[in-house]
Amino acid sequence: MQISRREFNVLMSSVAIALVTPRVSAQALRVRREIRTLSPADLDGLRAGVQAMRALPKANFRSWLYQAGVHGAPAGDSAGVPDAGTYWNQCVHGGLHFLSWHRWELLFIEEIMRLMSGRCDFTLPYWDYIADGFLPDPLRLPADASNPLYNSSRAAALNDGSAGLGGLSLNALDQAAFANFSGSLYGNPHSAVHGLIGGDMGSVPTAARDPVFYLHHCNIDRYWECWSKSGKANPGAPWTTQTFPFRTLSGHRDARAGDVGRTSDVGYTYDNLPCRQRFRPDLRDLVRDLRHIKLRVRPRPIPEPGPWPWAAALTTESFVITGQPLAVLLPQAELRKANIAARGADGGAPAAVTLRGVTMSREAQSGGFFIEAWIAPAKALRAGNLQDAQQIGSFSGFDLTLHAGHEGHAGAQSIALPIGEQAMRLLTGAQGDVAVVFVRRGLVGRNGKQLDGSARAELFKVEGLGLEAARR
Incomplete structure (x- = not known):
């Protein structure tokens, strides 16, 4: 892989945190923020990173389609991607490693977007749809190809701003056992949000093609950190020893579940912790x-x-x-x-x-x-x-x-x-x-x-x- 001097400098400043295992000092923590609070410069960085990844061919592991394929891809879409058998269609859903696999996925694509955007301080934002279920403006305006964050396949009422996500809850945070918490969170809000948005987001093989996927999963990741911050415990072995294969900027990585039990273990936090349940559905x-x-x-x-x-x-x-x-x-x-x-x-x-x-x-x-x-x-x-x-x-x-x-x-x-x-x-x-x-x-x-x-x-x-x- 050939990279420029500028890319090399950004790479060296970005990989240090993600590759430290398992503890990172509090002073080094990056902060993921709600998308509506981002500055214009931060939004430009997000758009630039997505746009640069979209410009790369699918077989390039830094490309948008390649990284979407890591989560899932339609049958036959791996043609021309030599290492797809190792790194594609790896998402974990509905099991005890749903949260840990997606935490690693977010870390590695955040690292790539930091490189591709040229911003050493880049962090993925999240969308707090419990607080406001209407699609944030940067994701829907302008509603055309000039906006790399726009996806026309979503429910039309979401994209035009006339409707928002309904029926979401955080009952999962009340669960004491990790299995119950993870299972409840997986259903609502995780799968509920996928179903409500529809389009690419409504199907596992295409979900990660929509930029809102990463904001959604950052929010799910935030709820896991909220649950952990309240004093509840993740499982022990063998949960901690499970590994997942990823291709990263520094090469192949067998990412271990136990190394991402808390966000601070891998160098980041969220701007709004703990999370609060807004309502109980009637x-x-x-x-x-x-x-x-x-x-x-x-x-x-x-x-x-x-x-x-x-x-x-x-x-x-x-x-x-x-x-x-x-x-x-x-x-x-x-x-x-x-x-x-x-x-x-x-x-x-x-x-x-x-x-x-x-x-x-x-x-x-x-x-x-x-x-x-x-x-x-x-x-x-x-x-x-x-x-x-x-x-x-x-x-x-x-x-x-x-x-x-x-x-x-x-x-x-x-x-x-x-x-x-x-x-x-x-x-x-x-x-x-x-x-x-x-x-x-x-x-x-x-x-x-x-x-x-x-x-x-x-x-x-x-x-x-x-x-x-x-x-x-």
Whole structure:
């Protein structure tokens, strides 16, 4: 690789922090800031870095398309990239290394953008969409090719500024166990944001082509640091020893999960810590016109895809999720048979609500929404008493595209929604039937009201809903 003297000087000033392992002095910490607080010069640096990366051919590892491919790429897109088999399609989603892999990814692309922008002080910004869900102006204006931060594939109402992200929450920060925190954060706001933005962001193989991807994941990374700062602990070995292959400015790197447990370990922090939960979603406003269905429990569970970390306790018949709120009723007799509490397991996430054999419609592929899942006592739900309802997770079409860029993976997927501590107490302490409630959450207008979505539109077909215990 040939680089200029200017690039060499920027490189030498930028790699020192990212390559120090595992501790960096407090004086050296770089600060990632919310995009709306950036100075004009900082915004120019962000634009210049993206523009310079876009100008490089895909096979150049500093290029925009190459780095997007590290996260994910459409099938066949690796043609002409000799080392794609080692470094592409490496993203970790839905597992215990979701946060650590993406922290390393952000560090290495930040390093490249520092070089390409020519700014030794460059840091990636984040977008605090909990504080303000309307797309920041630099990402949408001007709305043409002259703006390297603009992406026309996003939901049109986001790009034109008439709507913002709705239904986002930080319930994950209340979880004590890392597995529950990571799983909850993965669903909402992580996957929820991908689903709401849609377009490139709505699919794993194309998500990192949209510049908003990096601002989104910086914000997710910030929430991890907020959770850690509150005194909660990451897992120990073997979580700490897991490594991920990256091609960096200094060559190949087997990046270790345990080396990025805190942002200060690798030389940066955020300008706004700790994070605060702004609101708790009100299920009452979401379940008007609620449809109840009571499904027969299958005599035998659906065959498990491998590797699948959950063991079925019970599985229902198939059903369809539409834009209309839906309650799937689980009879108390079946819950007793499943004995889910006694089947608790390791890792602090003893059970999950799982959706097996999920396929999405064309309507779902267009994005602009996500599905939120709750658990509630069925009797109280029918009476409109929802004070005990507990949110268990969220998912979107994004979750069904994880393997879309990998050969040999197609068709239906499975989704696991780990049950947090409070929801688990509700489930195991219920005296009667329990309902799993699914509601569609979409973009919101300037008046704060959700934009209309087709209530009858078929979104997802589900082969069966399961209650499953984590494998030991």
